[in-house]
Amino acid sequence: MGYYAVIDCDNCYVSCERVFRPDLRRKPVVVLSNNDGCVVARSNEAKQIGVKAGTPYYQLASLFPGQQFAVFSSNYELYADMTARVMSMIRAAAPVCFRYSIDEAFCRLDGMPENLLKTWGETLHKRILRNTGMPVSIGIAPNKTLAKMASHYAKHYRGYRHCCVIDSDEKRVKALKHYPLKEVWGIGRRYAVRLESMGDRTAWDFSCHHADWVRLQFNVSLQRTWMELGGKDCVPDEQMASHKKSICTSRSFSGMITDLTDLSTHVANYASRCAEKLRRQHAMASVVGVFADTNHFRDDLPQYQACGDRRLLTPASATQPIVQTALDILRHIYRPGYHYKRAGVIVMGIQEEEGVQTNFIDFDAERFKKMKRLDEAVDRINRIGGSETVVLATQQYTRPAGQGKAEVFANAIRHDFRSGNPSTRWSDLIELH
DNA sequence: TCTGGGGTCCTAGGACCC
DNA sequence: TCTGGGGTCCTAGGACCC
Numbered sequence A: 001m002g003y004y005a006v007i008d009c010d011n012c013y014v015s016c017e018r019v020f021r022p023d024l025r026r027k028p029v030v031v032l033s034n035n036d037g038c039v040v041a042r043s044n045e046a047k048q049i050g051v052k053a054g055t056p057y058y059q060l061a062s063l064f065p066g067q068q069f070a071v072f073s074s075n076y077e078l079y080a081d082m083t084a085r086v087m088s089m090i091r092a093a094a095p096v097c098f099r100y101s102i103d104e105a106f107c108r109l110d111g112m113p114e115n116l117l118k119t120w121g122e123t124l125h126k127r128i129l130r131n132t133g134m135p136v137s138i139g140i141a142p143n144k145t146l147a148k149m150a151s152h153y154a155k156h157y158r159g160y161r162h163c164c165v166i167d168s169d170e171k172r173v174k175a176l177k178h179y180p181l182k183e184v185w186g187i188g189r190r191y192a193v194r195l196e197s198m199g200d201r202t203a204w205d206f207s208c209h210h211a212d213w214v215r216l217q218f219n220v221s222l223q224r225t226w227m228e229l230g231g232k233d234c235v236p237d238e239q240m241a242s243h244k245k246s247i248c249t250s251r252s253f254s255g256m257i258t259d260l261t262d263l264s265t266h267v268a269n270y271a272s273r274c275a276e277k278l279r280r281q282h283a284m285a286s287v288v289g290v291f292a293d294t295n296h297f298r299d300d301l302p303q304y305q306a307c308g309d310r311r312l313l314t315p316a317s318a319t320q321p322i323v324q325t326a327l328d329i330l331r332h333i334y335r336p337g338y339h340y341k342r343a344g345v346i347v348m349g350i351q352e353e354e355g356v357q358t359n360f361i362d363f364d365a366e367r368f369k370k371m372k373r374l375d376e377a378v379d380r381i382n383r384i385g386g387s388e389t390v391v392l393a394t395q396q397y398t399r400p401a402g403q404g405k406a407e408v409f410a411n412a413i414r415h416d417f418r419s420g421n422p423s424t425r426w427s428d429l430i431e432l433h
Numbered sequence B, C: 001t002c003t004g005g006g007g008t009c010c011t012a013g014g015a016c017c018c
Helices: A012-019 A044-049 A057-063 A076-093 A114-132 A144-156 A169-177 A189-197 A203-207 A211-217 A220-229 A260-280 A319-333 A365-385 A426-431
Strands: A004-009 A029-032 A039-042 A070-073 A096-101 A104-108 A136-141 A163-165 A247-257 A283-294 A305-316 A340-348 A398-400 A406-408
Touching (some): A004 A012, A004 A076, A004 A114, A004 A144, A012 A029, A012 A070, A012 A076, A039 A044, A076 A104, A076 A114, A114 A136, A136 A144, A144 A169, A144 A220, A169 A203, A211 A220, A247 A260, A260 A319, A305 A319, A319 A365
Parallel strands (some): A029 A070, A136 A163
Antiparallel strands (some): A004 A136, A029 A039, A096 A104, A283 A340, A398 A406
């Protein structure tokens, strides 16, 4: 029987910040979402105090009066860099692995003798901690769902020394009997509520139903989870595949926006980011979509969800056509008189760069090559200098004020507690020569 | 006053075709 | 006025994940 390992970073964003702030060990630390909106990561100390994920930042002081927290705005460049180091160490330790999210990876441990699994995990944990400063938890089991469950035990019980292995039916049953339903990978809050109303409390209770009952009451996804809890391996690896079917960039604004010009600046930036993400995975998109929403928390204001999309004549990853299309769509779906709080761009119909069908009506090979060279240069500069070092004119968060002087655009994204970027990458410095 | 951002899959129902 | 049945594709909505 083959085994899977899941390796995931403990309190990932908090751990990233702490690597450069060892003074914050054992202190309550939280990291905020974009715009300093709500808590997205908490140190164990913050969890113990009772801070819940998703708590709006502005409620923190009143919910926990007198409590001291170290607070960070999110710094995704730092987290991407730190986790890339962790991932490269994981890849070195296992021949087949797939990154599942920013802080998590699955590995196949086919052929590894069962008596070595635990040592493999403990060694990897130590190596990652020593070389990157990142604490990880490792779960090992015959399928991905049980491996996730094992990693949960590894994270919460010190006795496992950061690595928990489920390698027998006794251990599987014991793990299920102590595992709350809503923590099962594939059973979310909604399904947990439904199952609890039917009398289930633990993963074990759920696994005792009949397969047909699960299929009839729910769907094939949940039935697959049910099978994995029973020990079968049926979540395909392809589900972890990294090539995306859509790429989205969206943000909430710190204030609200009514003006089309202001909205266009943001949308141009999101479109540009989408194009950059496409190029990074050597892909092109054939459909561009744009949305803009009003603030759904404001019952006193009229609500509107603008959205629209358009097919490109020729699939693209170049910044210019994607930005232009996005702005065009925005002009069509924009309605004056609303207070917009959030907007985004999504690119779909994604194909590999090679083998893209070019439409001859629209296609100009020379122009295409020029745009490609330009984008490559811009990507390189932005990787070194930080994103948005070089942008299109429409992307600038400034606009002319009265006497021809530029003023900083009032609705930029807020990051009041941002750490620096202490982890400059060598690869980027080398590219300078 | 302030309430995130990115993805995936499945299903039901409608449109459309023969 | 009567007005079947089956297949496929698309879309919207709802669930899940981190």
